[in-house]
Amino acid sequence: MMDFxxxxxxxxxxxxxHDFAERELRPRAAERDRTGQFPVEELRALAxxxxxxxxxxxxxxxxxxxxxxxxxxxxxxxxADASVSVAMAVTNMVAEVIVRFGTEPQAREHxxxxxxxxxxxxxxxxxxxxxxxxxxxxxxxxxxxxxGWRIDGAxxxxxxxxxxxxxxxxAKTDPATGARGISAxxxxxxxxxxxxxxxxxxxxxxxxxxxxxxxxxxxxxxxALLGGLGQGFKIALAALDGGRIGIxxxxxxxxxxxxxxxxxxxxxxxxxxxxxxxxxxxxxxxxDVATELxxxxxxxxxxxxxxxxxxxxxxxxxxxxxxxxxxxxxxxDAAVQLHGGYGYTREYPVxxxxxxxxxxRIYEGTSEIQRLVIARExxxxxxxxxx
Amino acid sequence: MDLxxxxxxxxxxxxxRxxxxxxxLPKASQLDREHRHPKELVARMxxxxxxxxxxxxxxxxxxxxxxxxxxxxxxxxxxxxxTGVILSVNNSLVCDxxxxxxSDPQKxxxxxxxxxxxxxxxxxxxxxxxxxxxAAQTTVSHRDGNGxxxxxxxxxxxxxxxxxxxxxxxxxxxxxxSRGITAFILPMNAPGVRCGPPDRKLGIRASQSCQIFLDExxxxxxxxxxxxxxxxKVAMSTLDGGRIGIxxxxxxxARAALEDAMGYARERKxxxxxxxxxxxxxxxxxxxxxxxDAARLLVWRAATLKDRxxxxxxxxxxxxxxxxxxxNRVAKEAVQIFGGNGYVEDFPVxxxxxxxxxxEIYEGTSEIQRLVIAGNxxxx
Numbered sequence: 183m184m185d186f187x188x189x190x191x192x193x194x195x196x197x198x199x200h201d202f203a204e205r206e207l208r209p210r211a212a213e214r215d216r217t218g219q220f221p222v223e224e225l226r227a228l229a230x231x232x233x234x235x236x237x238x239x240x241x242x243x244x245x246x247x248x249x250x251x252x253x254x255x256x257x258x259x260x261x262a263d264a265s266v267s268v269a270m271a272v273t274n275m276v277a278e279v280i281v282r283f284g285t286e287p288q289a290r291e292h293x294x295x296x297x298x299x300x301x302x303x304x305x306x307x308x309x310x311x312x313x314x315x316x317x318x319x320x321x322x323x324x325x326x327x328x329x330g331w332r333i334d335g336a337x338x339x340x341x342x343x344x345x346x347x348x349x350x351x352x353a354k355t356d357p358a359t360g361a362r363g364i365s366a367x368x369x370x371x372x373x374x375x376x377x378x379x380x381x382x383x384x385x386x387x388x389x390x391x392x393x394x395x396x397x398x399x400x401x402x403x404x405x406a407l408l409g410g411l412g413q414g415f416k417i418a419l420a421a422l423d424g425g426r427i428g429i430x431x432x433x434x435x436x437x438x439x440x441x442x443x444x445x446x447x448x449x450x451x452x453x454x455x456x457x458x459x460x461x462x463x464x465x466x467x468x469x470d471v472a473t474e475l476x477x478x479x480x481x482x483x484x485x486x487x488x489x490x491x492x493x494x495x496x497x498x499x500x501x502x503x504x505x506x507x508x509x510x511x512x513x514x515d516a517a518v519q520l521h522g523g524y525g526y527t528r529e530y531p532v533x534x535x536x537x538x539x540x541x542x543r544i545y546e547g548t549s550e551i552q553r554l555v556i557a558r559e560x561x562x563x564x565x566x567x568x569x
Numbered sequence: 570m571d572l573x574x575x576x577x578x579x580x581x582x583x584x585x586r587x588x589x590x591x592x593x594l595p596k597a598s599q600l601d602r603e604h605r606h607p608k609e610l611v612a613r614m615x616x617x618x619x620x621x622x623x624x625x626x627x628x629x630x631x632x633x634x635x636x637x638x639x640x641x642x643x644x645x646x647x648x649x650x651x652t653g654v655i656l657s658v659n660n661s662l663v664c665d666x667x668x669x670x671x672s673d674p675q676k677x678x679x680x681x682x683x684x685x686x687x688x689x690x691x692x693x694x695x696x697x698x699x700x701x702x703x704a705a706q707t708t709v710s711h712r713d714g715n716g717x718x719x720x721x722x723x724x725x726x727x728x729x730x731x732x733x734x735x736x737x738x739x740x741x742x743x744x745x746x747s748r749g750i751t752a753f754i755l756p757m758n759a760p761g762v763r764c765g766p767p768d769r770k771l772g773i774r775a776s777q778s779c780q781i782f783l784d785e786x787x788x789x790x791x792x793x794x795x796x797x798x799x800x801x802k803v804a805m806s807t808l809d810g811g812r813i814g815i816x817x818x819x820x821x822x823a824r825a826a827l828e829d830a831m832g833y834a835r836e837r838k839x840x841x842x843x844x845x846x847x848x849x850x851x852x853x854x855x856x857x858x859x860x861x862d863a864a865r866l867l868v869w870r871a872a873t874l875k876d877r878x879x880x881x882x883x884x885x886x887x888x889x890x891x892x893x894x895x896x897n898r899v900a901k902e903a904v905q906i907f908g909g910n911g912y913v914e915d916f917p918v919x920x921x922x923x924x925x926x927x928x929e930i931y932e933g934t935s936e937i938q939r940l941v942i943a944g945n946x947x948x949x
């Protein structure tokens with residue numbers, strides 16, 4: 183029976199995330215943006231609330247609340263501070279990918295540490311300096327040793343890389359065979375031979391750290407291999423499908439923050455003897471932002487619902503990620519415009535929101551990659567444009 | 570959160586889809602060229618129970634819900650947007666207000682034959698000088714004994730030339746403004762009612778619309794729909810629902826353009842490969858499909874709210890403005906993908922392009938929808 187309402191459990195998770203974000207995250211979001219301080223305490227607090235494993239089984243320390251609840255929680259955290267939400271997103275993604283593709287001993291070893299906050303954060307080491315949208319072009323290798331594997335190479339843009347207790351690392355185990363020669367490994371943060379470089383100076387998401395990694399003869403045991411040999415590419419794509427729902431939700435959170443801040447501002451600010459909100463030009467811009475965010479929200483909930491139902495959701499996740507990140511980009515631009523000169527200063531939050539939103543069209547698959555995925559799915563199916 | 574259709578909804582969708590593909594689509598292009606009202610298709614839709622989908626069976630309808638209605642609207646409009654609007658007007662603008670505001674005797678006399686498809690309805694609110702500003706009505710009704718005498722001109726009345734029954738809005742008390750408006754149920758064969766020639770339109774040419782001239786038309790008070798002075802409420806409440814129907818029509822048009830463009834892109838070759846292999850075309854198709862899906866979800870959301878009896882004014886406006894603008898963007902890109910073939914009548918996309926435009930205008934322009942949405946947003 184068609185229904186867009188939330189269950190009591192979903193509401194509870196959303197409200198919990200909302201209250202925490204309002205109380206603990208929002209007051210210091212601007213400060214973290216300015217200082218670049220990594221949100222250590224905040225991540226530990228998220229772990230206590232079950233938000234580092236929202237869609238992870240309870241015996242592994244998760245909340246087992248499903249993909250929709252995860253999307254809702256992500257939105258609330260991002261609405262207050264997108265930097266915190268991205269560390270949360272990657273940690274959830276790492277925990278989920280281990281639950282799905284790992285052995286039971288692997289899940290028992292690593293997942294409770296992620297969900298409890300002991301690992302602080304999980305990190306996803308796929309991109310390389312010369313392999314971004316084209317991950318199959320990676321140059322990092324993993325070679326057999328008598329007791330396991332030796333990893334050599336460089337990774338780029340690794341979110342939380344200087345704080346993460348656990349990495350999923352992709353490397354070529356058979357460099358001759360392209361995508362099918364890639365395998366995934368679970369590598370602890372303190373493993374010798376793994377080092378990280380200087381934090382990137384980014385436009386936004388300054389409370390989140392992004393670093394390059396080096397693997398110099400980094401040795402891991404046999405048990406570090408995640409999924410089968412040569413299964414790495416498949417694992418990465420599956421993880422990213424879910425990750426895209428997370429980024430779409432993050433975008434929605436930032437978009438909502440921009441809309442709410444602007445709604446307040448245009449009611450207070452007076453020009454020509456009346457509030458800005460009394461002008462049709464202002465009303466129309468707000469109406470478009472609200473409508474597009476609502477469309478984005480429904481696309482995101484649909485993808486999460488399909489994931490939760492065990493239905494294919496690659497196309498839907500890409501649509502949600504593409505549309506939500508683009509709509510939020512427009513929402514933040516409108517927010518700055520409607521704040522006028524004040525929108526360009528750090529006195530109001532929309533300047534940060536615009537910078538934080540910009541990366542959502544880039545990471546976990548650029549908008550261009552999403553369009554390629556959607557077109558491929560469209561043209562290879564007989565489904566057409568209907569349901 | 571559940572996007573699964575019920576068995577009943579899926580059956581309506583399948584029925585409408587099969588009918589649309591097998592009986593409507595083959596005629597759509599010719600109907601458009603001839604500006605011909607598809608009487609035979611309306612009769613078939615009556616047989617299929619599509620003319621009063623959300624009307625309870627006791628009043629002649631199919632007894633289904635608004636989700637079923639939008640599913641049917643999308644499928645019929647996918648094949649022919651003109652046939653879609655005929656369906657939408659009868660369901661949303663005629664049956665719906667009769668169901669909501671009509672007395673039992675009125676439902677028995679007027680709603681039953683309309684919902685069963687034995688008669689066809691139209692909705693007369695707009696006037697030459699009262700479009701978006703519906704409260705500026707100049708059609709006057711004044712009391713005369715136990716009845717009313719009505720004089721004025723109505724504009725853009727979809728189904729007007731072929732309708733049996735009209736939901737008519739008039740001004741009974743000009744000084745009271747929007748609270749001076751009263752609605753009536755007008756039999757189109759009443760003395761003093763005359764239709765002008767069908768409008769010559771850019772699109773939806775198989776849907777006939779016209780001016781209606783009312784010259785001292787006498788109606789018994791039993792034809793009054795709702796309270797004296799309650800007409801504006803009837804009109805606004807009706808249009809909220811109508812917007813969901815038009816949004817669904819727009820989704821159907823957009824889907825037609827998308828699917829035709831996908832089919833063409835797979836077959837048409839340039840530079841040694843199907844144009845679907847070019848990124849420039851793939852990116853267009855990806856954006857089109859994403860927007861069509863988003864529009865459909867907005868429509869479904871508004872329909873579920875209406876079914877639950879919840880408020881849905883803002884959601885209907887969002888669905889309407891978004892879906893109608895998507896239909897226009899998607900149809901425009903479809904013409905571009907077809908190239909020269911998109912500009913000629915031998916292919917269907919020039920029709921989609923022309924048909925899409927009206928969805929941004931009727932039942933509240935995009936500008937009116939934005940006023941509604943902003944009004945709700947700023948009230949919060």
